[in-house]
Amino acid sequence: MSLFLLLIQLTVTIITGVFFYTQLRNQKRREPVARRESTKEMENLRRMRGISLSEPLAEHVRPQAFSDIIGQEEGIKSLMAILCGENPQHVIIYGPPGVGKTCAARLVLEAAKKSQGTPFKPNAPFIEMDATCVRFDERAIADPLIGSVHDPIYQGAGPLGIQGVPQPKMGAVSRAHGGVLFLDEIGELHPVQMNKLLKVLEDRKVQFESAYYNADDTGTPRYIHEIFKQGMPADFRLVGATTRSPEEISPALRSRCMEIFFRALEPEEITRIAHEAANRAGFAMEKETAKIAGKYAACGRDAVNMVQMASGVAQLDGRREITNKDMEWVAESGHYAERPEGMASQENRVGAIHGLAVHGSHQGAVMEIEAVARQGTGRIRITGIVEEEEMGGSGHTMRRKSTAHASAENVMTLLRSLGLADEKTDLHINFPGGVPVDGPSAGVAMALVAISALSGRPVDGSSAVTGEIGVQGKVRPVGGVPAKVEAAKRAGLTRVLIPRENYLERFEEMGIRVIPVDSLEQAMHLMLLPAEIREEQHENTGISQATLAAAASRNGV
DSSP states (O other): OHHHHHHHHHHHHHHHHHHHHHHHHHHHHHHHHHHHHHHHHHHHHHHHHTOOOOOOHHHHTOOOSGGGSTTOHHHHHHHHHHHSSSSOOOEEEEOOTTSSHHHHHHHHHHHHHTSTTOSOOTTOOEEEEEGGGOOOOTTSSOOTTTEEEEOTTSTTOHHHHHTTOOEEEEOHHHHTTTSEEEEETGGGSOHHHHHHHHHHHHHSEEOOOOTTOOTTOTTSOHHHHHHHHHOEEOOOEEEEEESSOGGGSOHHHHTTSEEEEOOOOOHHHHHHHHHHHHHHTTOEEOHHHHHHHHHHOSSHHHHHHHHHHHHHHHHHTTOSEEOHHHHHHHHHHTTOOOOOOOOOOOOOBTTEEEEEEEETTTEEEEEEEEEEEEESSSOEEEESBOOEEEESOTTOOEEEEOHHHHHHHHHHHHHHHTTOSOTTEEEEEEOOSSSOBOSSTTHHHHHHHHHHHHHOOOBOTTEEEOOEEOTTSBEEOOSOHHHHHHHHHHTTOOEEEEEGGGOOGGGGGSSSEEEEESBHHHHHHHHBOOOSSSSSOOTTTOOOHHHHHHHHHHHTO
């Protein structure tokens, strides 16, 4: 019996020995193959690293200092005020694409590291991510933004996984610890990720969970116990950038952040960017030629792209100079939309007035409003405004008359109460330009241009006006007044009438006269000029100046 057991033991030993010997031989055979494959791939990688194309012009002209970021002095000042103090805050930057939001955030962090009392250390990181490309798994297998846990059941768990130990993996919020996390296009972040990010902003750490974690397992490394118990540090300052409007951003995120605005660039600023880009590319370009970029490009990135393409055209012809013809060809082939001329006519006209509006990324604009009065049946017609708008979110939507339409009805009521609109006169007020006007801020302008058309009194062409009008003739406050005042200044106008409640002391330093008004009476006195024929009836309306004065006196306007 013992001999039989000995034979069995010997057989098993021989089989086991043969098995391990075979495995060892195979491994030795594979090692040279693996080394050869690794050497081959490393050589291929080195060869690829040795090949590089010339730097794109967009990267070559990327701002390296605050002076290189054109047109955003106010936005940079606001960003520095938020991040360069003793208590930096989270911030959202609103603005159109290609105006320098990312570069400004990076430069401001460098400035903050040198500011007195700053909590940022000299090695504070700047971690940049694009919210549109953040990939994550709802099972928390992978999350490059917040971080994740690599449980032992997943492939590639390594030696710790073999021991059944879950391994926390650091995300961008932890890599930004002590510095800035720049999240571009933050308005596009997935709602699940947004909720996770809000929790991190509140706790300043990432809390991980795993069904495989055992707090009593002595085989688990100490640092993993520490992470599961105390969380992964994530104390950073968030700088989110977006091209969306504030209303489209999560209210919960906005409540945790300061908000600043980068404005759209003016044609002169885009012209400067295009001229400097041509110089850096090694091509000569006259400033008059660069103005074509300012006429067509919507932002600095567009201007650089136009110069890049125009320089390519010039190079194909063997030239080192970009001409008007090159830039015009680029504008046409790229289907760039022409920007309207910025200067406003200052002619005093009957039935024409300069109104003010805000569009896009809080950008002010001067808009023309025109009115015509004719003998008719007492109809009042207003075109070029939004008739209806929707309110509410998903599941509950309401439709109502737009605020612009309601303002127009206020003007109609006021004209009738003044005795200016009667059954023998038709009045047509129009907002030309093709873009429907929304909001109540054109109310005063509509009232003034209507009175001008009805009475024959010209409107001061060097002035613009904004403000909501009530049915009793009171001028009420509106939004976006600073941007509107800037637009009037850029258009070459000399005066702006605004609601008194919107007046700010800094308007005195803007280089244009800003006049606050309370009532339509004050606006009429400042904006309507004497008619050439004061007592004769207006040829279109049959309303005399005496009638107008009597109506104003009778109604206290």
